[in-house]
Amino acid sequence: MENTEIARVLADVSTLLEIQGANPFRVRAYENAARTIEEHPTPLRDLVAAGADLTELPSIGKDMASHIRELVDTGRLTVLEELQRAIPYSLIDLVRLPGVGPKRARKLWEQLGIETLDQLETAAQEARIETLEGFGKKTQARILGGIATVRQRGSRFRLADADQLVEPLLAHLRATADVQQVAVAGSYRRRLETVGDIDILAIAAQPGPVMAHFTSYPRVRKVEMSGDTRGTVILESGLQVDLRVLPAASYGAALQYFTGSKAHNVKLRKRAVARGLSISEYGVFEVAEGDEGAATGGRRVSGATEEDVYAAVNLPWIPPELREDRGEIEAAERGTLPALLTLDDMRGDLQMHSTWSDGKQSIAEMLQGCVARGYEYFALTDHSKNLAMTGGLDAAGVRRQWAEIAEVTAGRDDITLLRSLEIDILRDGSLDLEDEVIAELDVVVVSVHTLLDLPAAQQTKRILTALEHPAVHVLAHPTGRLINRREPYAFDLDAVLHCAREHHVAVELNAHPHRLDLRDIHLLAARELGVPVVISTDAHQVPDLAFMRYGVEQARRAWLEPAHVLNTRPLSELRRWLAAKGI
DNA sequence: GCCGTTTTCGGCCCGACTGTTTTCAGTCG
Numbered sequence: 003m004e005n006t007e008i009a010r011v012l013a014d015v016s017t018l019l020e021i022q023g024a025n026p027f028r029v030r031a032y033e034n035a036a037r038t039i040e041e042h043p044t045p046l047r048d049l050v051a052a053g054a055d056l057t058e059l060p061s062i063g064k065d066m067a068s069h070i071r072e073l074v075d076t077g078r079l080t081v082l083e084e085l086q087r088a089i090p091y092s093l094i095d096l097v098r099l100p101g102v103g104p105k106r107a108r109k110l111w112e113q114l115g116i117e118t119l120d121q122l123e124t125a126a127q128e129a130r131i132e133t134l135e136g137f138g139k140k141t142q143a144r145i146l147g148g149i150a151t152v153r154q155r156g157s158r159f160r161l162a163d164a165d166q167l168v169e170p171l172l173a174h175l176r177a178t179a180d181v182q183q184v185a186v187a188g189s190y191r192r193r194l195e196t197v198g199d200i201d202i203l204a205i206a207a208q209p210g211p212v213m214a215h216f217t218s219y220p221r222v223r224k225v226e227m228s229g230d231t232r233g234t235v236i237l238e239s240g241l242q243v244d245l246r247v248l249p250a251a252s253y254g255a256a257l258q259y260f261t262g263s264k265a266h267n268v269k270l271r272k273r274a275v276a277r278g279l280s281i282s283e284y285g286v287f288e289v290a291e292g293d294e295g296a297a298t299g300g301r302r303v304s305g306a307t308e309e310d311v312y313a314a315v316n317l318p319w320i321p322p323e324l325r326e327d328r329g330e331i332e333a334a335e336r337g338t339l340p341a342l343l344t345l346d347d348m349r350g351d352l353q354m355h356s357t358w359s360d361g362k363q364s365i366a367e368m369l370q371g372c373v374a375r376g377y378e379y380f381a382l383t384d385h386s387k388n389l390a391m392t393g394g395l396d397a398a399g400v401r402r403q404w405a406e407i408a409e410v411t412a413g414r415d416d417i418t419l420l421r422s423l424e425i426d427i428l429r430d431g432s433l434d435l436e437d438e439v440i441a442e443l444d445v446v447v448v449s450v451h452t453l454l455d456l457p458a459a460q461q462t463k464r465i466l467t468a469l470e471h472p473a474v475h476v477l478a479h480p481t482g483r484l485i486n487r488r489e490p491y492a493f494d495l496d497a498v499l500h501c502a503r504e505h506h507v508a509v510e511l512n513a514h515p516h517r518l519d520l521r522d523i524h525l526l527a528a529r530e531l532g533v534p535v536v537i538s539t540d541a542h543q544v545p546d547l548a549f550m551r552y553g554v555e556q557a558r559r560a561w562l563e564p565a566h567v568l569n570t571r572p573l574s575e576l577r578r579w580l581a582a583k584g585i
Numbered sequence: 586g587c588c589g590t591t592t593t594c595g596g597c598c599c600g601a602c603t604g605t606t607t608t609c610a611g612t613c614g
Binding site for chain 2: 025026027028030031032035057060061062063064065066100101102103104105106135136137138140141359388389390391392393451452453454455
């Protein structure tokens with residue numbers, strides 16, 4: 003069982019306990035444990051197997067440790083099963099709707115017998131919700147809107163969650179001598195922010211044993227289909243995985259074909275047809291005169307590697323992240339494919355938190371983490387006071403923090419700590435910190451955390467006002483979306499990007515796997531407009547610094563090169579950009 | 586249920602907003 007799955011089970015226990023009206027601190031204990039597990043950098047099942055003491059992890063005590071062990075050993079949790087006997091499990095879906103919390107979910111169930119989203123939708127349509135005490139017409143309408151949103155986004159997995167599920171499966175497949183090579187294709191390989199299912203390719207001389215090995219993976223819940231060259235399983239997490247077993251000669255063609263996107267492949271195949279060729283998952287073939295339309299009729303031209311496939315239609319290899327038919331084939335033809343950003347280009351991280359607000363580790367620990375990643379600099383961006391729940395800092399707190407920064411960095415010349423703060427943008431667009439304190443920061447990062455439901459015009463004006471403040475450098479997580487959890491707030495992003503360009507403000511690509519904000523298409527827009535991008539992890543503990551990878555991947559999907567990203571620059575150049583405000 | 590200790594109990598990041606009310610519960614971040 004992967005960390006993301008263990009975390010999910012404990013989070014579900016937390017929600018059910020909350021609906022049941024349990025001690026709120028007990029509820030939070032499960033929630034905290036879930037977060038610890040989700041964020042833990044190594045699989046907990048390894049710790050369990052090694053007999054490690056799990057209670058050394060934060061928020062994991064004796065009970066949680068035994069829950070984790072039970073889940074790893076049996077895949078089940080007694081506490082959860084007992085709860086499910088008292089409360090319908092499907093009430094969890096209700097709690098996830100905006101405007102519905104545990105209390106209202108319980109009321110809906112007890113007074114109207116509603117257990118599922120479907121039943122809730124029907125009741126709302128029949129105007130039965132507004133009759134309940136504590137509910138009204140607006141809440142009823144909000145519920146209907148929420149259900150529609152949930153339906154629309156379906157059940158895709160966040161990319162980082164898919165990573166956790168796919169990597170051990172790949173290790174399993176590679177562990178048999180029958181397999182020569184294994185690769186993942188599909189949207190996973192294109193690093194799309196969410197994936198619906200996983201397509202795996204394996205090269206083997208004999209497909210039979212490989213397929214048997216695949217379907218015997220311990221985390222398989224159900225084998226949907228298992229043929230000679232193709233099999234489909236559903237993992238216990240609900241993730242569907244397809245495996246195709248191929249001979250080495252077809253590997254490149256199959257990898258290209260199954261990586262997609264569909265639009266990219268259609269265009270590529272058209273190009274092949276124009277050259278008297280045909281591209282299929284089996285290879286590139288010459289189309290014999292009078293034999294158009296036959297998939298594998300003619301002589302095989304290539305197919306063993308992807309490079310060969312592209313070369314057969316006179317193109318250089320195109321990075322998977324670009325294969326969305328957004329002009330990459332044309333650029334490849336002209337020889338103007340971007341020299342995409344890589345993780346090695348990153349010289350610093352410009353958003354992270356410490357114990358001075360809601361981070362889990364000290365300034366000294368975060369600094370050490372950045373040194374370990376080989377960074378030249380980093381910005382410490384704790385929250386400002388408006389976010390009381392995070393222990394946000396006021397002017398006095400900021401000055402106390404500076405004293406500690408001076409101590410921690412004294413005598414260090416291996417890395418530079420940039421003094422910063424993630425300052426809340428208040429309702430009217432003003433900033434949650436006095437100007438004289440802001441003036442002493444090296445990097446001024448601003449963001450919206452409250453009042454997410456303002457009308458679009460008002461929200462836009464609020465953000466524009468903040469960007470017009472003469473000291474602001476970076477707008478953090480500009481849309482506020484949380485993948486699969488919360489839509490972007492309503493505002494005019496285009497107006498914000500134009501304003502950013504005009505006022506020498508960069509936009510953030512927040513690399514936290516739950517955010518990835520700005521997303522790929524918005525970053526493309528920023529690139530077109532010439533608005534610089536900053537990629538930051540929003541780390542709340544040292545392991546989170548590794549989220550940088552997810553930011554770089556999305557940046558690549560947006561065609562970004564090192565020159566588009568401020569924190570690829572050496573410190574001196576970054577400082578020059580920061581100092582150029584108001585010129 | 587976890588944690589730290591003034592160590593086996595007692596506290597646990599809390600303030601603002603919304604829609605419902607007519608003084609506030611529920612939700613949110």
